[in-house]
Amino acid sequence: MLDMPVEAEPIIRLMTRLVGTGPALGTTATPITTKRLRIDLPTEAAAHSLFAMTYGPGGQSVTSKLLWNGPIDLNEMAAWCQKYGSNEFNDGGHHWVISQRDDFSRSRPVVMGAIGLTPGDQAGLASLGYWSGEAFWNQGFMTEAVGAVVSHGFDVLNVARIEACTFLTNPASAAVLKKAGFGSEGVRRESAYKYGEWIDQTVWAALRTDQEN
């Protein structure tokens, strides 16, 4: 039996849902870095940029492709950054901010978007979600971020399967997943409700065993 303070138990239970028996209990092992990107826990300073990219009609190029309709106000975005900016794993998932790596030494690195892995129905299963601001699209950034986060999921968090869903009307996201090695598993009809309509989504998955073979 692990000798742990009583208050630590729920956190360990949540983590275990995502990572199974993996080695990463109690750590995010972040930042994750790639050639051009730094993927790390949200900071308070990131809230303004994340808000500017997703708020209101101006943010709809991003939020129209997400289940999330964007923040109601800056306070909501700041609260999200604060909630996931620590190692407390409030919902058992990992929620990270994507920044340009070269800029990180500056006092205000360029924040590009967000990416996360949340627990599936069983230990070892995870769902992937991501978005970036329109200024950063079509330069291969999200493919780079997804590749790194998927490797992190398999290698560090010991996840066996990572699933993602894209609206049928989102070919850019489908392209990202294909380039990152995900396979399409079919369409879940009317599985998302957005702007007053039920819409179809494609289910995508990447398996650790596929990468090993």
Ligand SMILES: CC(C)(COP(=O)(O)OP(=O)(O)OC[C@H]1O[C@@H](n2cnc3c(N)ncnc32)[C@H](O)[C@@H]1OP(=O)(O)O)[C@@H](O)C(=O)NCCC(=O)NCCS
């Ligand atoms: C989807 C999203 C994350 C892509 O990010 P990105 O940094 O532009 O992705 P990449 O540059 O790595 O790859 C984009 C690919 O989509 C392709 N693409 C872009 N628009 C397209 C379109 N209308 N039709 C077909 N392909 C398209 C690009 O050509 C590129 O593929 P290529 O490298 O083979 O040419 C970004 O557009 C976004 O945040 N959109 C809004 C939120 C969202 O959709 N999140 C995902 C929800 S599942």
